[in-house]
Amino acid sequence: MAYITAMMTYIAYLAFKKSQVGIAATTITITGFIAQTAAIILRWSEFAELSGMGFLRSAPMTNLYESLVFFVWCLIAGYLIIEFKFKNRSFGAFITPVAGLALAFIDLTGISKEIQPLVPALKSNWLLAHVTMSFIAYAAFSMSFSTGLMYLILSTGKRNELSYIFWTLTFGIFFIVLASMGLDLLTFKVMVKPDIFIKSYLFKTSFLNPSAVVKILSWGLAFITLFIVWRYGHVLRTVIEKFDLNADMLDEITYKSIAFGFPIFTLGGLVFGAIWADQAWGVYWSWDPKETWSLITWFIYAFYLHGRMVRGWKGKKVAVVSVVGFMAVMFTYLGVNLLLSGLHSYGSQ
Amino acid sequence: MEQEKKKSLIDNIWDFLASVKLAIVIFALISLTSIIGTILEQRAEPAKNMQILSKLFGESLAPSLYNISEKFGFMDMYHSWWFTALLIIFSVNIIICSLERLPRIWKLIKEPISPMSEESIKKLILNREIILKGKPDNNKALLADAIKSARFSCQEVQEGDGYQFFSRKGTYSRLGVYITHFSILVILAGAIIGIRFGFKGYLNLPEGAVSNAAFSGMNKEIPLGFDIRCDNFDVEFYGMSDMPKEYRSWLTIIKNGREVLQKSIAVNDPLTYEGITFYQSSYGMVPDSIGRGIFVFRLISNDGKTSNTNLRFGESFQIPGTSVSGKILDFSPALKVDEHGHAFTYSDHMNNPAVFIEFSGAGKNTFSGWLLRRQPNTWQLPDGHRVEFIDYWGGEFTGLQVRKDPGVWIVYLGCIAMSIGLFIALFMSHRKIWIKAVEDKNNTRVLVGAITNKNRAAFERKIDAIISILRKKQEGVK
Numbered sequence: 001m002a003y004i005t006a007m008m009t010y011i012a013y014l015a016f017k018k019s020q021v022g023i024a025a026t027t028i029t030i031t032g033f034i035a036q037t038a039a040i041i042l043r044w045s046e047f048a049e050l051s052g053m054g055f056l057r058s059a060p061m062t063n064l065y066e067s068l069v070f071f072v073w074c075l076i077a078g079y080l081i082i083e084f085k086f087k088n089r090s091f092g093a094f095i096t097p098v099a100g101l102a103l104a105f106i107d108l109t110g111i112s113k114e115i116q117p118l119v120p121a122l123k124s125n126w127l128l129a130h131v132t133m134s135f136i137a138y139a140a141f142s143m144s145f146s147t148g149l150m151y152l153i154l155s156t157g158k159r160n161e162l163s164y165i166f167w168t169l170t171f172g173i174f175f176i177v178l179a180s181m182g183l184d185l186l187t188f189k190v191m192v193k194p195d196i197f198i199k200s201y202l203f204k205t206s207f208l209n210p211s212a213v214v215k216i217l218s219w220g221l222a223f224i225t226l227f228i229v230w231r232y233g234h235v236l237r238t239v240i241e242k243f244d245l246n247a248d249m250l251d252e253i254t255y256k257s258i259a260f261g262f263p264i265f266t267l268g269g270l271v272f273g274a275i276w277a278d279q280a281w282g283v284y285w286s287w288d289p290k291e292t293w294s295l296i297t298w299f300i301y302a303f304y305l306h307g308r309m310v311r312g313w314k315g316k317k318v319a320v321v322s323v324v325g326f327m328a329v330m331f332t333y334l335g336v337n338l339l340l341s342g343l344h345s346y347g348s349q
Numbered sequence: 350m351e352q353e354k355k356k357s358l359i360d361n362i363w364d365f366l367a368s369v370k371l372a373i374v375i376f377a378l379i380s381l382t383s384i385i386g387t388i389l390e391q392r393a394e395p396a397k398n399m400q401i402l403s404k405l406f407g408e409s410l411a412p413s414l415y416n417i418s419e420k421f422g423f424m425d426m427y428h429s430w431w432f433t434a435l436l437i438i439f440s441v442n443i444i445i446c447s448l449e450r451l452p453r454i455w456k457l458i459k460e461p462i463s464p465m466s467e468e469s470i471k472k473l474i475l476n477r478e479i480i481l482k483g484k485p486d487n488n489k490a491l492l493a494d495a496i497k498s499a500r501f502s503c504q505e506v507q508e509g510d511g512y513q514f515f516s517r518k519g520t521y522s523r524l525g526v527y528i529t530h531f532s533i534l535v536i537l538a539g540a541i542i543g544i545r546f547g548f549k550g551y552l553n554l555p556e557g558a559v560s561n562a563a564f565s566g567m568n569k570e571i572p573l574g575f576d577i578r579c580d581n582f583d584v585e586f587y588g589m590s591d592m593p594k595e596y597r598s599w600l601t602i603i604k605n606g607r608e609v610l611q612k613s614i615a616v617n618d619p620l621t622y623e624g625i626t627f628y629q630s631s632y633g634m635v636p637d638s639i640g641r642g643i644f645v646f647r648l649i650s651n652d653g654k655t656s657n658t659n660l661r662f663g664e665s666f667q668i669p670g671t672s673v674s675g676k677i678l679d680f681s682p683a684l685k686v687d688e689h690g691h692a693f694t695y696s697d698h699m700n701n702p703a704v705f706i707e708f709s710g711a712g713k714n715t716f717s718g719w720l721l722r723r724q725p726n727t728w729q730l731p732d733g734h735r736v737e738f739i740d741y742w743g744g745e746f747t748g749l750q751v752r753k754d755p756g757v758w759i760v761y762l763g764c765i766a767m768s769i770g771l772f773i774a775l776f777m778s779h780r781k782i783w784i785k786a787v788e789d790k791n792n793t794r795v796l797v798g799a800i801t802n803k804n805r806a807a808f809e810r811k812i813d814a815i816i817s818i819l820r821k822k823q824e825g826v827k
């Protein structure tokens with residue numbers, strides 16, 4: 001099921017790029033979306049039967065695999081809404097690949113797709129509401145990330161401009177991390193060592209390789225990539241300019257996505273999370289890394305909302321904040337599990 | 350002179366404390382410092398953070414970095430003086446900012462909307478003009494309908510050369526922001542009340558034991574004001590695995606010698622009495638529990654006679670109606686048999702409790718072996734008798750998190766207020782609209798002007814919808 005949707009989104013992407021067969025692309029995206037919806041519901045009822053916990057409790061949202069799938073679902077839903085509202089399809093060329101990539105990532109990593117039994121702490125309606133709403137907000141935030149980034153690409157020109165350096169760096173690092181993780185996965189698949197957890201394998205093929213040569217080589221490559229992105233960033237700009245996207249519209253979508261995601265994140269991510277922690281552990285706030293990172297994310301988006309009110313912060317500066325905000329989201333979601341440890345062990349497999 | 354200067358200094362401080370810029374700086378500061386707080390482990394043993402630091406910065410830098418961090422309280426930063434100060438400035442910022450703006454906003458809300466002149470309508474950000482056939486009075490119903498279709502309820506005034514509709518919507522949505530900001534103060538107040546008047550502790554209570562106190566981090570006793578007893582504790586596993594599905598404690602509250610409350614608790618399902626809440630958090634074996642625990646067996650002879658028995662380690666029992674007797678010789682909380690048939694204990698949790706019983710008596714075929722509680726097939730003896738291993742009671746303790754937090758409801762109240770406030774502030778807008786009809790050479794010139802504090806594009810679409818309704822109607826008339 002993940003395959004089908006991924007492929008469809010890719011085809012959609014290609015269709016967008018080659019000729020403006022927009023209607024076909026939209027249809028494909030919608031078809032993929034419906035297929036995914038059906039698959040999610042199927043899995044849901046399967047789990048409901050298996051666990052005998054009642055329908056609502058067994059929502060497919062309990063591990064990394066399911067939550068990623070749900071995230072993709074939200075993202076596509078959000079995109080379809082935007083396409084509908086702004087009557088602009090070119091934007092899809094940037095969103096559908098993200099969705100496709102996320103699904104491919106799930107497939108490649110071989111994140112356990114098994115329907116797993118739940119440890120007692122995870123059996124809570126609050127948790128369910130918490131995770132669901134968090135992911136809706138994450139999808140909104142990732143929307144604002146891509147529009148914010150595009151805004152920066154569009155509106156910066158000089159190579160020594162700070163915001164230009166910022167976006168090329170972000171873009172480059174993004175690319176490098178994805179590439180090296182891809183490498184990890186490939187070698188991991190080839191060597192198939194089921195006893196080693198993939199988590200401990202991260203970056204072993206490149207930056208943390210035991211061999212010094214490979215290590216130096218990967219760092220060198222990384223810097224060269226960064227330099228290339230920085231040097232030729234304007235190419236991307238002309239590409240974006242070809243699609244009829246203008247900066248004001250991007251700025252507006254960025255703001256709208258954040259304004260939509262922020263209250264949902266507040267209620268679902270922070271408040272429901274706190275209530276769940278209170279029920280399960282007897283503390284509504286314990287400053288554990290995951291909670292703290294959610295708070296950091298929240299503050300960054302509050303920073304964005306208020307930043308727009310201070311004169312001179314329109315445009316580029318707040319776009320930078322929206323990009324930083326999404327980096328915090330990703331760190332909250334993946335980084336804390338992979339790099340830091342804490343109470344929240346869920347979703348770490 | 351002198352006084353003016355002083356006043357302006359205070360003014361400056363006031364303006365500084367009321368500014369959104371300060372708010373932004375505080376957001377950034379809290380975020381950045383919190384990042385450090387998630388890297389260093391809070392309230393951990395020094396060695397642990399030393400290790401983290403040397404991993405990140407190398408062995409040589411770690412000790413001096415550690416000392417610096419220690420000095421600035423980064424090892425327990427969320428309770429340090431400067432983090433507290435940051436939160437205080439944050440609160441003051443919100444209060445003063447609101448004091449500064451709220452009166453103005455309030456005036457704006459209270460001020461009634463009034464009709465406008467043609468020139469001022471034309472100056473509004475959103476404005477449209479359209480000519481309708483016929484005199485203004487003949488077009489009145491049409492205009493009223495169009496406005497109603499956009500869900501505005503309008504006031505109306507008659508003017509010299511026509512009339513004017515005007516209306517506003519979502520006026521009180523202006524307060525959403527202030528609800529949000531105020532709720533932050535409420536949440537902080539609730540948190541302070543919780544810290545000041547509440548406590549956090551734990552209590553490891555063995556089955557059958559009674560306690561009148563909980564313990565805080567430093568093993569300090571916190572009296573509860575009543576007694577709590579653990580009647581039973583049990584873990585349910587997924588199938589034959591060691592993955593717990595649910596664990597449950599049966600608790601009784603005893604006040605002045607009387608049992609006042611009985612409840613079983615599980616993770617996500619706590620018990621509250623007199624403001625103190627008991628959460629199921631962990632479990633384990635009581636150290637050296639061998640003499641303490643009680644084995645509960647149901648004995649069934651091969652001709653169906655049944656009896657229940659409770660025994661301690663080393664004691665013997667007899668199968669009812671026979672002369673077969675068994676003696677408990679060994680116990681393992683988690684028994685596993687390795688490939689050589691050698692039995693061993695693989696966990697110090699009671700994941701797979703087993704007793705070793707030696708039987709002796711009438712028949713020749715005496716038997717001795719392990720009976721496992723989770724495997725009923727081991728309960729059947731060779732000569733047809735059956736010893737059901739029901740429970741090993743008293744060997745486990747239930748790990749309870751104990752908390753009293755009188756501020757928690759204030760925090761939740763603040764959370765609810767914040768959510769409502771945010772939804773109002775970000776999803777609703779304050780919109781005003783004026784529609785003026787003027788006679789113009791026997792036709793009607795309609796001027797539409799509007800302002801909104803948010804989401805202009807959506808409002809613009811709405812106004813264009815009104816205009817297009819008017820156009821369509823007009824064509825119908827033709």
Ligand code: HEM
Binds near residue numbers: 302367442443446774
């Ligand atoms: C983390 C805490 C805070 C949150 C969640 C928050 C939330 C918000 C939100 C959602 C808005 C509406 C933004 C928009 O319409 O785009 C807003 C507006 C505003 N906030 Fe905050 N805020 C916080 C802290 C502060 C602080 C400390 C100040 C201190 C100066 C402040 C000053 C303002 C001002 C002046 C406005 C504009 C009010 C208006 O439009 O009339 N906020 N805030």
